[in-house]
Amino acid sequence: MVDVSTTWRSQFEAQACANAPEWLTSLRAKAFARFTELGFPTRRDEEWRFTPVSPITETIFTASTQTVSAEEVALAPFAEIGGTRLVFVNGKYAESLSEVRALPKGAIVTSIAQGFREHAETLEAHFGKYVQGENHAFVALNTAFAQDGALIIIPRNAIVEDPLHLLYLTVAGDTPTVSHPRTLIIAGENAQVTIAEVYSGIGEGTTFTNAVTEIVLAPNAVVDHYKVQAESESAYHVGVQQVQLDRSGNFTSHNIAIGGAIVRNEANAVLAAEGGECTLNGLYIAGTGQLIDNHTAIDHAMPHCNSHELYKGIIKGKGRGVFNGKIFVRKDAQKTDAKQTNQTLLLSKEAQINTKPQLEIFADDVKCTHGATVGQLSEESLFYLQSRGIGLEEATSLLTYAFASEVIGRVKIEALRDQIHSALFLQLPAAIRPEA
Amino acid sequence: MLEIKNLQARVDEKEILRGINLTVNAGEVHAIMGPNGSGKSTLAGVLAGRSAYDVTGGSVTFNGQDLLELAPEERAREGIFLAFQYPVEIPGVNNMYFLRAAVNAIRKHRGEPDMTAGEFTKMAREKVKLLQLDPSLLNRAVNEGFSGGEKKRNEIFQMAMLDPKLAILDETDSGLDIDALQIVSHGVNALRSPDRAVIVVTHYQRLLNYIVPDFVHVLANGRIVKSGGKELALELEEKGYGWIEKELAATA
Known part of the structure; x- marks a missing residue:
């Protein structure tokens, strides 16, 4: 060897x-x-x-x-x-x-x-x-x-x-x-x-x-x-x-x-x-045979800085996801405003996510929030779409797309946004594509 | 068109429908009234295929087909439409896109070609007027940020677009002010036709002043306990549901 x-x-x-x-x-x-x-x-x-x-x-x-x-x-x-x-x-x-x-x-x-x-x-x-x-x-x-x-x-x-x-x-x-x-x-x-x-x-x-x-x-x-x-x-x-x-x-x-x-x-x-502004957004899709790990760290070293973070994950089949979001607020970083959101959609019973927000705050006059949700597609939303004649697979695809669109919608380069749309829809069952 | 025989259903082990019998023919409007918890919404949900309900007995045939065998989307494609009591907000899904997907799914089932974006937009513009719905709502996410009245009008707008054979309105009147109620009723009346049947589920008689039913059924404790013409609704309004319960107790 x-x-x-x-x-x-x-x-x-x-x-x-x-x-x-x-x-x-x-x-x-x-x-x-x-x-x-x-x-x-x-x-x-x-x-x-x-x-x-x-x-x-x-x-x-x-x-x-x-x-x-x-x-x-x-x-x-x-x-x-x-x-x-x-x-x-x-x-x-x-x-x-x-x-x-x-x-x-x-x-x-x-x-x-x-x-x-x-x-x-x-x-x-x-x-x-x-x-x-x-x-x-x-x-x-x-x-x-x-x-x-x-x-x-x-x-x-x-x-x-x-x-x-x-x-x-x-x-x-x-x-x-x-x-x-x-x-x-x-x-x-x-x-x-x-x-x-x-x-x-x-x-x-x-x-x-x-x-x-x-x-x-x-x-x-x-x-x-x-x-x-x-x-x-x-x-x-x-x-x-x-x-x-x-x-x-x-x-x-x-x-x-x-x-x-x-x-x-x-x-x-x-x-x-002082005065810095940092936005970290992310979207990932992991299927069977894939592990996608996102680690983020925002270090507020000085006062009056803002950070916003929105990460969304879609995990299907036997896919696996990892999210770790660190926010450090140092002693000097008063008036920090930091917000972290991590949402994961699990499309199958075997899909797995390990998600961990990690906030370490050493200043006392700051605003820091974090939220992590992990869930499946809403049954009620699926039923609503089905009750209008849309098949279960298409409805799943449509709602998954909707989940992702919050991040995709923030992509300012039009050609890139369109291609992310297409790539995302290729990945989903029974691709249906909303027109831009 | 619709034949319900001895239908029984439960939710989480709790028996809600205890043997419903009802026949609805094309062109008819049936009102189903009853106190809270009588099973009105359960009946509407079972017909549309809501999975939370367990059908434990009886049968439902729709134009000769076993309705209970069909998935919710298949029922919709066969021509059943449920106007939700609580329309669902779906952020990220555009109203027009969603509706076009629905219209085309139904057309495909009927062997008709897809509607082009142009044809669809034209039809939507016409129907939206009927419901006096702000056209800008069509380009928003489904029901997201809509007022209660806008949501209900959107339901009837969808009904107009999908052209169902049997429309089930589940407490479409609840929470509506009189203006919205009139608009919604006007929309429903415009869709009345000899080929279409409507089941109006309501707690209050008020809606039936505007959508005048051919038959009124009173649901209590999971059964239809009294049926009659439109005058039954007025009687109920006057005497309250207590009257029915007393009458039932007397005959028991």
Whole structure:
């Protein structure tokens, strides 16, 4: 039997690091050392209690050099939403498949590999400065291996009108493949940008995406962020998103997860200065053979910040869901207003959810609420629809759609919203589709 | 059209219907009256196929078919319509979309082609006038945020759209002010036809001034204890349900 950790080590030692700046080489080495010390989490680890990752940690993955044609890309879910699009194939930037449209002066939308060469100072100042890799083996692993991904820098006062589409394509091969995409988004003072970070897949076969995204907002910056996870049903996905908000920054995130066999999404935000506003919304659908885990953490470090959180889960068949929502309100964070809602719809007797709100409040003049509901579709609503001639399956589908629509309705990118509609309806029995 | 024989039903082990016999022919309007707890709403629910009720005996045939064998949606497609006493709010489901799905499900069952969005909208615009319903309500979620009166008018609007053979109105008058009551009654009367039957379930005689029934039945303790013409409703109004109970006690 081949030792998995030995494989990671030999891959790390073999990876091409020519021309990498010294700070990066050293950061990678530290990260790999930390990964080795930590080892992968097990279910004895409180944060991973309900999410066994052994199928990931016991598989030998290799990086893939596979290429795909534009035609193949077009067939992948969420491949087109219009506007600027950066395409990454198994984590590697594919310039020929990408298109960067007109941007405000000074805005940078490029690959992080290019960023290491051309924007070394900015990267040195920000790369790995926000995400917590010290106690997170997957984050450490990403930092050790991340060679490519997206780099977005929006300068002060710049407003990017059209959404920026980051399309991370996971292409399955004959053997299990891994990628470590890394995204860094820096929004300058008063800057405004909308970003759709999409993980989509081509082909069946075991794949592992180990993604890390860092987003930093300067004072008054507005970032509207979407993450869509729609990889194949044999995909493993661990994605950690870390957001840092400066004074009066406004960050909104929508996290839509519909693909994957084991998916762990972490959405973390630190409200690091007064007046910040943070919204984390999510929608996930897990069926038989799928486990979708959402961990969120909002850290109110300073006063007068608001956070809103709405996560909805739909679990069918033998699917499994996990939700953990942490809200920290630090001693200084007076006048915090935080609201967390988690609702789960179980469509079968075998469907399972483990949900846990976790509020830790150290300030005394704050407003914090949380609510978690787990339930089935209302019998009375089903009967009402049936009594009008609508079949039970269609009625189920319609009510499930209605449950999800509260989150979908908040997606502001029209093309994305429409595609989420369609994807959601493909997943449901006897698809019926309301017209937009 | 509808033949109910010795129908017995229970909810959670509690016997509610204890042998109902009733025949309703096309073109007729039957009122079913009775005190609270007499089983009126249970009867309406059993006919529409509400699963909370256990039918323990008897039979119901609808145009020759065994109604009790059919799922609620199949009953609706065969032409049974229940106007709910408490219409359900369904957030996230658009009223028009829902109704078009319903209309087309019924048309499909009848072997008719789907109605296009255009045809549907045209029909909805006509029918909505009949019920004096604010057209903007059609583009809202089903019953969500509707007033009590709007919900009841929406029920009759749905009835007009679905064109049933047998309409069962379950206390459609409850909670309505006189204006709304007149609008709802007008809507129902406009739908009266020789091919259609209506069962009006009500606690009060007031509705029957507007929807004049051909037959009135009094339900007490799970049985029809008295049947008559429209004058029976007036008598009940005057003397109260106590009168029936006393009369029954006297003959017992």
